[in-house]
Every structure is written in structure tokens, then in C-alpha cells.
Amino acid sequence: MAAFPPPALQEAALAVANLLHERGETLSVAETAAGGLISAALLTTPGASKIYRGGATMYTLESRLAFAGWTAADIRAYDGPNPELVAKLARNVRDTLGSTYTVGESGTAGPTASRQSANGQPGYVALAVVSERDVLSRDLNTGLGSDRAGNMVAFATEALKLVAEFLKERSGQGEKI
Template identity: 60%
Template sequence: MRALAPSPRILYLAVPINSICFNYTISTPKYHHSTPTSQSLKPITTPTTTTTITMPDSPFPPPALRRAAQTVSALLLERNATVSVAETAAGGLISAALLALPGASKFYKGGVTLYTLESRLAYAGWTSELTKSYNGPTPTIVAGLAEHVRAQLGSTYTIGESGTAGPGVSGSGATRNRQPGYVALAVSSADGTYKRDAETGVVSSGDDGSTLREENMVAFAVLALEFLGEVIEGKAKL
């Protein structure tokens, strides 16, 4: 008995004026045969399912993050250089900002989001001793993350980032690196690993703290890309 292939899935896109709206229609036919001796299968028409996803009006990446990514991508392309990313509190925003640019495959080698200690054990070469002694992000810690990922992916540069996005203090909260807005950064390169830390100044927000956290995540990503730009242009010091 010869089976007929299902009809292909059809994708429809509609873009209204005030938002981006993706409409896709999927029709999946079912089959039966009329008699045991039928030589072909007949499709039964089923109702069409339509799902609408409305995207927010806010642009992505946010303007400041897009500008930082565009600047870095131009520097990398001019030098035929590549970059990889080891980020934690930025939550993938550094990689996302780079990948949002056309031609990203020419300079982006890959990235990992090492948000938990378990992920660092699995993907960053950490040992159980390191996790036991961990007391928040530091430039030395993110330098190690960047160096490990650069060795694995073979990129010209690797960005390392880890911070405290908020809304509350992290851990005991007794040290500077546990306060909202703190970020530790590193850029690993053939010349060595550049390190620094900074504070975004974003320390308070609404009742649930979501705005604070989001603003710090974006700020961490912007600072990380700007730091990479300084390293590429020879403005940073080891």
C-alpha cells in the first residue's frame, strides 16, 4: 500500500502598523483507506489552526546595545578577527546583540551562558573546589571563564562577563560585588587577558525589581562590548 506524504506546512506573515505580528497556519491531514484492498490513501480535511504571536513595540537589541555591537563588529571585520562569549548575568544578551547583525557568521565563533555553578562545572572547566569557595563575581573569575572558552573555540577574542543584576543583593550582600549593578569583565586575547570591573549605577526600580534587573543586564552587555572595542583598538591595559 502506497502512503501519500502530508501536505507541506504553510507560513503566512502579516505586519500591522503598530506591532509585529506573526501568523502561521498549519494544516495536518489525516489518512484512511476505504477498503482493505484500496490502492491509495485519502486525506480527511481537518480544521485549520491559526496562532498569532504579537511582538512588543520595543526594538531589539536596545539602541545602546545595538550601537555597541555594531562598533565591535566593524572593528572585528576590519581585522578579520573573531569573538566568542562567556557571559552569566547578561543572560545571552551579548551573543544576541552580535548575532542580530547581518554577517555575524564572519566574526562570531560561539558563546555560552554560564549562569549557574553547575553550568561552570560542565562547560567552563570548574572544579568542585572552585564552586565551594565562590563568593560572587570578580575580574579574576570572569578572566578564567573567558580563557577557557577561547581555548575551546579558538576565537581571536573572548568576552567574559559576570555581575549582580538585582533586584536584591546577592549572597550575603556584604561585599561590593554582591550589590546590584556590579559587573566584572574580561577579554581574553593572544596578548593576555584584560580585566576590569564597574558599577552601572542602576540600583533601584519598581516594586518587583524587574525593570532594575533588565536595565542592568543590558548595561552589562553594553559595557562588555565597549570593553572589547577598547581592547581591539589597543586602548585597554593588561
């Protein structure tokens, strides 16, 4: 049996958990293409119940209607994942769960493209971390092509790395970073 979480994901989850424990803060998760791996990795860390507020895996448009505050207009306008969309998902989950921060991700894990645009190609992911006043977002490509499982692990790992970056760089004054 393979180790879970994979080493890079475990390292990223521990780094985030340690930072949150030190700060006495909490994190929730709004994930799509990572399929619950961000939440699962956080839950493997010691003392997870003190830092993990909860999460939602919103893989389908129906789940986004039910759990992310989406409307029919959001579905009509949907043209794939992007950092703004992911920040919106994260904000809704943060507001619902009352966590200090929420990390969100949405991407195309593969093995096939979901659309012709760059954000529909396997390996593309949009990431965001939100707090009450701040947001840090980006998009990237893993370079793993059609490796669905590899992309999912990479999406989760990069999402947690973004959280660590946000926590380390975030100003105490609530200014955008």
C-alpha cells in the same frame, strides 16, 4: 514591541563587529548575568557568522562545571564575581571555541543583593576580554540599582565597549595592555 537590541547595545555590537570584520578576527562570549544579551546583540549585526564563534551563558554554578572547566574547588572558593574569575571563564571558552578573543562578564543584576560585599550588590559587574596572550579586565557598577533588565543591558553594553577598547588599544606584539 520594543526595539532589539536597545540602541546603546546595538551601537556597541556594531562597533565591535565592524572592528572584527576589518581585522578578520573572531569573538566568542562567556556571559552569566547578561543572560545571552551579548551574544544576541552580536548576532543581530550583518555578517555575524564571520566574526561570532559562539558563546556560553553560564548562569549557574552547575553550568560553570559543565562548560567553563570549573572544579569542585572553584565552587568551594566562590565568593562572587570578580575580574579574575571572569577572565578564567573567558579563557576557557576561548580555548574551547578557538576564537581570536573572548569577552566575559559576571555580575549581580538584582533586584536584590546576592551577598553583602560590593560584588553582590545590584549593578555590580566584572568584565574581561582575553586573547591568546593578553587580558583587559575591570569591574564597575552601573548605578542602576535594582533594575534587573536595565543592569543586564548595561552589562552587555559595557562588555562590548570593553572589547572595542581592547581591540583599539591592543598591541600587535601580544603585550599586556
